[in-house]
Structures are given as structure tokens and as C-alpha cells.
Amino acid sequence: MFPIEVSSLKKCYGNLNAVDGISFSVNNGEVFGLLGPNGAGKTTTIEILEGLREKDGGDAKVLGLDPWKNGYTLHKKIGVIPQEFTFFDKTTPREAIIYYSDLFKVKVDPDEILKEVLLEDSAKRNFDTLSGGQKQKTGLALSLVNTPELLFLDEPTTGLDPNARRAIWDVIRGLKNKGKTIILTTHYLDEAQQLCDRVAIMNHGKIVAMGTSEEIIKEHGSGERLEIHGSEKLAEYIRANTELQVDYNKARGEIIIPLEQKIDALAALAAAEQSGMDWGHIQTLQDSLDDVFVKLVNAKVNEQGEIIDDAQAKPKANDKRRR
Amino acid sequence: MVSGKRIFSDFKVFSRGYLRNVFGLFFGLIFPVILILIFGAIFSGNASGTINVYAQNQDTGYATQNLGNTFLETINETSTVRAITVDPTENFTQYLADNSASDGIIIPENFTISYGTGQPVNVTVYGNPTASTSGIISGTVGGIANYMNLHYFQQKYNDTTPAIIGITSTTVNTSQTKYVDFLIPGLIGFSILVNPMFSLVNISSEYKKNKLFKQLSLTPLTKMEWLTSKVMFYILLAAASFLLMVGVGILAFGAHVTLTLWLVPFLIIGPMLFASLGMLVGTVTKNPETAGIIGNIVTFPMMFLAGTFFPLSIMPDYLQSVAHVLPLFYIIEGLNNVMVYGNISGAIIDLAVIAVITAVIFALAVKLFKWRED
Numbered sequence: 174m175f176p177i178e179v180s181s182l183k184k185c186y187g188n189l190n191a192v193d194g195i196s197f198s199v200n201n202g203e204v205f206g207l208l209g210p211n212g213a214g215k216t217t218t219i220e221i222l223e224g225l226r227e228k229d230g231g232d233a234k235v236l237g238l239d240p241w242k243n244g245y246t247l248h249k250k251i252g253v254i255p256q257e258f259t260f261f262d263k264t265t266p267r268e269a270i271i272y273y274s275d276l277f278k279v280k281v282d283p284d285e286i287l288k289e290v291l292l293e294d295s296a297k298r299n300f301d302t303l304s305g306g307q308k309q310k311t312g313l314a315l316s317l318v319n320t321p322e323l324l325f326l327d328e329p330t331t332g333l334d335p336n337a338r339r340a341i342w343d344v345i346r347g348l349k350n351k352g353k354t355i356i357l358t359t360h361y362l363d364e365a366q367q368l369c370d371r372v373a374i375m376n377h378g379k380i381v382a383m384g385t386s387e388e389i390i391k392e393h394g395s396g397e398r399l400e401i402h403g404s405e406k407l408a409e410y411i412r413a414n415t416e417l418q419v420d421y422n423k424a425r426g427e428i429i430i431p432l433e434q435k436i437d438a439l440a441a442l443a444a445a446e447q448s449g450m451d452w453g454h455i456q457t458l459q460d461s462l463d464d465v466f467v468k469l470v471n472a473k474v475n476e477q478g479e480i481i482d483d484a485q486a487k488p489k490a491n492d493k494r495r496r
Numbered sequence: 497m498v499s500g501k502r503i504f505s506d507f508k509v510f511s512r513g514y515l516r517n518v519f520g521l522f523f524g525l526i527f528p529v530i531l532i533l534i535f536g537a538i539f540s541g542n543a544s545g546t547i548n549v550y551a552q553n554q555d556t557g558y559a560t561q562n563l564g565n566t567f568l569e570t571i572n573e574t575s576t577v578r579a580i581t582v583d584p585t586e587n588f589t590q591y592l593a594d595n596s597a598s599d600g601i602i603i604p605e606n607f608t609i610s611y612g613t614g615q616p617v618n619v620t621v622y623g624n625p626t627a628s629t630s631g632i633i634s635g636t637v638g639g640i641a642n643y644m645n646l647h648y649f650q651q652k653y654n655d656t657t658p659a660i661i662g663i664t665s666t667t668v669n670t671s672q673t674k675y676v677d678f679l680i681p682g683l684i685g686f687s688i689l690v691n692p693m694f695s696l697v698n699i700s701s702e703y704k705k706n707k708l709f710k711q712l713s714l715t716p717l718t719k720m721e722w723l724t725s726k727v728m729f730y731i732l733l734a735a736a737s738f739l740l741m742v743g744v745g746i747l748a749f750g751a752h753v754t755l756t757l758w759l760v761p762f763l764i765i766g767p768m769l770f771a772s773l774g775m776l777v778g779t780v781t782k783n784p785e786t787a788g789i790i791g792n793i794v795t796f797p798m799m800f801l802a803g804t805f806f807p808l809s810i811m812p813d814y815l816q817s818v819a820h821v822l823p824l825f826y827i828i829e830g831l832n833n834v835m836v837y838g839n840i841s842g843a844i845i846d847l848a849v850i851a852v853i854t855a856v857i858f859a860l861a862v863k864l865f866k867w868r869e870d
Contacts, residue, residue, distance in 0.1 A: 223714065224868070225710055225713065225714075225868045226868070244713075244868075245716070248713075248714050248715065248716070249716060251714075253711075253714050255707055255710060255711055255714075256707075257706070257707070258711070259706045259707070259708060259711075260708070260711075261509060261510075261513050261708075262513065262517075263512070263513035263514075263516040263517055264509055264512070264513055268509065268512070269509075272505055272506075272508075272509045273715060275501060275502065275505035276502050276505060276506075276715040276716055276717050277715065277716060278499075278501065278502075278716070299516065
């Protein structure tokens with residue numbers, strides 16, 4: 174049995190298909206990432222799995238239970254940090270842990286949990302005086318009180334500074350090493366690459382790619398290419414004297430040659446040398462998860478996870494020039 | 497299954513948070529006491545009830561008699577008006593202006609002689625028609641003038657018939673009921689209303705907005721347990737506030753209050769009613785801003801019209817009918833019935849009305865309040 178099994182899951186808000194028939198399963202002890210821009214359907218998916226929202230169609234089983242109907246039973250077995258975790262202002266992380274242990278009727282050592290999430294220093298400060306990272310760590314601490322085997326982390330590092338993000342990553346890696354199964358949502362590609370064993374890229378409510386980062390790059394990336402810094406004339410010379418496909422990026426002054434096999438690079442470089450023209454630095458490149466993501470989602474995403482629309486950015490640049 | 501341990505644990509976290517918040521403490525406990533001190537001082541001081549009025553006696557008298565002086569002495573014998581004598585040489589209107597006063601009395605030069613010879617003579621009363629004090633002064637002066645007229649004719653016709661109608665003044669309950677005695681139940685009602693109401697409107701809409709309810713729904717705490725712990729807290733706060741206000745009322749103003757066990761149901765049902773009502777407002781509104789506005793619309797009429805600061809009897813009839821649809825009215829009326837009049841059967845009726853309203857609102861709040869979305 175998989176800890177999480179989802180098939181043809183659907184959720185609509187009015188006319189909008191927030192989650193549009195997605196299927197996936199999460200293995201035991203795995204860190205699984207739902208990656209995508211804002212509005213892709215990540216949070217809706219994870220909230221259905223947590224039993225916070227009711228699905229409209231398809232099937233979802235978490236630890237063998239229907240999350241909506243058996244929510245009360247399920248919640249005793251899972252740990253959750255909702256997006257933008259908040260807590261009672263005038264309560265300290267230590268008191269919060271004791272409160273949760275009373276609610277779950279379990280005995281825990283608050284200091285041990287505080288240590289596990291690297292929060293010992295701020296254990297006795299009121300929640301409203303904590304930094305963003307410390308607040309998230311409090312959320313992590315609370316999600317561990319009932320010693321769950323399965324953890325749901327909804328955008329655990331959104332809005333945090335790079336140091337705080339790394340600290341949260343360390344905590345998550347520690348939990349993974351303890352054998353916990355974790356499903357997290359994020360719009361940070363580096364976070365997905367750093368933490369996740371497998372990711373599912375979501376866009377408009379659908380999963381557009383799924384697997385390990387390598388698998389996704391291999392399946393959806395464009396393979397290796399050679400880039401030579403040089404003139405357009407040189408690009409024409411190489412094109413005329415080899416059988417290679419040669420593209421030229423005028424803006425960057427880069428000659429781009431997709432490599433079907435590695436030896437093609439030698440032929441290109443030999444032609445460049447033969448031409449007697451000047452050429453600068455060379456590099457071979459491969460699509461990163463970032464490139465594949467941009468290709469699949471058809472847009473770039475900013476720090477906040479919002480789609481940056483290139484079509485809108487261009488007229489603005491023109492406006493500037495006209496002025 | 498409702499768990500006492502979870503309710504207690506939630507109660508502990510909530511009350512600790514409340515006590516750590518200075519503003520909450522101030523508004524919860526100290527503010528009503530300050531109101532008692534302010535209103536008590538305004539209306540219960542020694543000077544209250546007597547109106548000072550400047551009076552100029554221009555009467556020159558006849559032989560040893562000066563009826564002008566007798567007239568002013570008679571005014572001073574009333575408990576309502578006190579005459580402050582102004583030297584006859586002063587320019588009276590200028591004197592009133594210099595002392596920022598609008599009320600004044602002038603007794604004319606030939607007052608004693610005119611009375612003795614039966615010539616009509618007028619006492620002049622200055623007054624501001626918009627001020628209630630002026631009405632009282634001219635009423636008092638008119639009363640004394642009538643008495644003197646009656647006396648004149650009795651003497652003239654040698655009539656010994658005594659006055660037929662007289663006035664004996666007294667107050668309810670013979671053991672002198674003071675304003676502060678009404679003020680204490682009113683302000684206890686105020687505190688029972690304001691604390692749970694504002695707090696729950698705010699909490700329930702804020703928790704919804706920042707998803708704290710969602711988060712609590714991921715624990716075994718149920719919404720019934722959560723609401724119960726809040727109601728418990730506000731019952732205790734109401735009890736503390738009650739003791740503080742009664743203590744201050746007795747120590748500072750010598751208030752007379754009857755303390756019996758009949759007060760307990762009011763101190764329990766009251767906070768329950770307004771915690772539920774606050775919860776309901778926070779639940780049915782979209783965001784904390786709207787919730788705040790609706791909360792104020794519901795709360796403010798009760799705060800002023802339900803007999804909190806002033807007895808209902810001084811209000812016009814239509815406002816008194818408005819008061820009868822406000823739940824707080826029945827709490828304050830009930831508290832007055834127990835604490836001031838000792839009218840237990842009246843209090844039981846009030847209690848029954850509140851119990852029904854509370855049951856309906858509590859049920860609605862629990863039903864409409866959602867932990868999670870669908």
C-alpha cells in the first residue's frame with residue numbers, strides 16, 4: 174500500500190478546474206514534491222489529501238483512508254504545516270507544543286522536538302515576536318507532536334530569506350533521514366531539486382511531468398548543446414563547412430550548436446579554428462530543471478510563485494525606449 | 497466525544513494569551529471600573545441635585561422687614577436651588593456674563609412695600625430656554641411667588657383654611673437608592689456584553705482569515721470544545737469584573753447592592769449569549785473588516801440603549817420600545833431586579849427570556865461556524 178494514492182482527482186471552483194483529473198502515488202519514506210506556479214492546483218491538491226477540502230471527483234486515499242470522510246481519524250496520524258503557518262500571538266513555541274500534546278493526548282518531550290527543528294533558542298518567545306523562519310519551524314515542531322509517519326508541507330519556505338530556507342531544508346532532510354514520508358508543494362525549483370526524490374510539475378490543474386529531476390530533464394529537455402562566443406559570419410562559416418545545425422543568438426553573440434553526439438563539438442571547433450576568425454569562450458550546456466519547467470509551464474515564475482508573462486513584459490520595454 | 501482535558505488545555509492557552517495582552521486586560525477589567533468611577537463621580541457628588549443661581553436683591557424693605565431677603569431664604573430652603581447673593585450695586589447682566597452664567601433672579605426695589613400695599617410687582621428670572629436648570633429655577637421661583645400670593649389673600653380675608661394639596665418627597669425602597677446603585681448593574685451588563693462580543697467577533701474572523709481554524713481542525717480539538725473553552729473564559733472574566741465593580745461601587749460611593757445566588761445565572765448565561773453572538777457575526781461575515789462593522793452595529797445600540805449608563809425611564813417611549821428587543825436589556829433589567837429591587841419573580845422572567853435567546857444564538861453559531869471548507 175502506498176501512503177498516498179491519487180487517481181483522476183478533480184476539484185472545481187465554479188467554472189475553474191483547479192485540479193483536473195490528476196493521478197500519482199507517493200512511496201514510503203520518499204520526499205515527493207508538487208511543483209508549479211501559483212494557481213496550478215498544488216495547494217488544492219494537498220488540502221484535499223489533508224482532509225481540509227472535499228474532492229469533486231476521482232479518488233484519493235491517504236494511509237488507506239478517505240481524507241474527507243475519515244478526517245478526524247486521519248489527522249491523528251499525519252502532520253501538516255499549512256501555507257503561511259500562523260499561531261496564537263501570545264503563545265511560545267514550547268507552550269504550543271505542550272498544547273498540541275494535550276490535544277492529541279500524547280506524552281512528548283517539548284525540548285526534544287524543539288531541538289529537532291532547531292528552535293531551542295526561541296523556545297520561550299511569544300509567537301508574534303518570532304521571525305518568519307522561526308514561525309515556520311514552530312509549524313514544523315507542531316506537525317511532529319503526534320509522531321506522524323506522513324508529513325504534508327505546503328510551501329514550507331515561501332517568503333523566507335535564503336538562510337532561513339536552508340535551515341528549514343536541513344530540518345526536512347533530518348526528517349527524511351528518520352524515514353518519514355513527506356509530500357511538499359513549492360514553486361522553488363532549487364527547493365524541489367534539493368529535497369525531493371520525485372516531483373510532479375503541475376500547471377492549470379494537470380500534472381505535466383513527473384519523475385526524478387533527471388528523468389524529467391531527459392524526457393522533456395532538449396539535450397546537450399555547444400555555445401561559442403563569436404560573430405554571425407563565423408556561424409555562417411561553420412554552417413557551410415560542417416553538416417551541423419547552427420543557430421545564432423544575435424543579442425548574446427552566441428553561436429548555438431545542438432549536439433547529437435559529443436564528437437560533433439570537435440567538428441564545430443575545428444571549423445571555427447579553420448575560419449581564421451576571432452572566437453571567444455566556449456561551453457557545453459544542458460537543459461536544467463529550470464529550463465524544462467519554463468518550457469512545460471510556458472512561462473517563468475517569480476519569487477512569489479507568480480507567472481511572469483513575457484508577452485506583457487515586451488511592450489513595457491518599448492515604452493521605455495520611446496521615452 | 498467531548499474531552500474535558502482538551503477544553504481545559506485550550507482554556508489555559510487562551511487565558512494565558514489574554515493575560516499577556518495589556519490592552520485586553522485594560523478593556524476587560526480596568527475600563528468598566530474607570531467608567532464606574534467617572535459616572536459615579538459625576539452623578540453622586542454632594543453638589544449634584546442643587547442648582548446655583550445668582551440673585552440680586554434690590555429691595556429696600558420697609559421698617560425692619562425685607563421680604564426680598566425672606567424670598568431668597570425660602571429659595572435656599574428648597575433642596576433644588578441655591579441663591580448666591582450679588583451686591584445690589586452691581587450691573588446684574590454684566591455680572592452674569594462675567595461669571596459665564598445664564599441663570600439669575602432679580603428682586604425689585606419696592607418689593608416689600610408693594611407686597612404690603614397689594615400693588616402688583618414682578619420678580620425677574622433670567623434663564624436659558626435650552627437648559628433644564630432654567631426650567632427648574634423659574635418653577636421654584638414661581639412656586640414661592642404663588643405661596644406668597646396665597647398667604648397675602650389669606651391674611652387679607654382672614655382665611656385660616658390650610659393649603660389643600662401639599663407634596664411629600666421620597667425615593668424608592670425608602671433606603672435611598674442612588675444613581676450608582678443603578679449604574680453598577682448597568683456597567684456589569686456593559687462588561688458582560690462588550691468583552692465576549694468584541695473579542696469573539698475579532699477572533700472568529702481573524703482565525704478564519706489567517707487559517708487558524710483550519711489548522712486547529714487538523715488536531716483532535718472539536719469546534720464545540722473550542723467554543724466551550726471561550727465561553728468558560730468569558731464567564732470567569734465576567735465574574736472577576738463583577739467583583740471588582742461591586743467592590744469599587746461600595747468602597748468609593750457606598751453603593752447599596754443586594755448580593756444573592758440569583759446573580760449567578762446572569763453571570764453565566766450573559767457571557768455565553770454574547771460569546772455566541774460574536775462568534776455568529778465573525779462566522780457569517782466575509783472578512784475581519786466587515787465583521788468589525790457588523791459587530792459594532794449590533795453592539796452599540798445595546799451599549800447605550802439597554803439601560804447601561806442611564807435608567808431607561810429617562811428615555812422617550814420609542815427608545816424604550818427599542819430597548820425591549822435588545823438582549824442586553826433583559827440582563828440589565830434582571831440584574832437590577834436582583835441587586836436593587838429584590839424582585840426575584842421579575843428576574844426569573846428576564847432569565848427565561850435570555851435563556852431562550854441564548855439557546856437560539858448558540859445553536860446557530862455552532863451550526864454555521866465551519867472548521868474546514870468544502
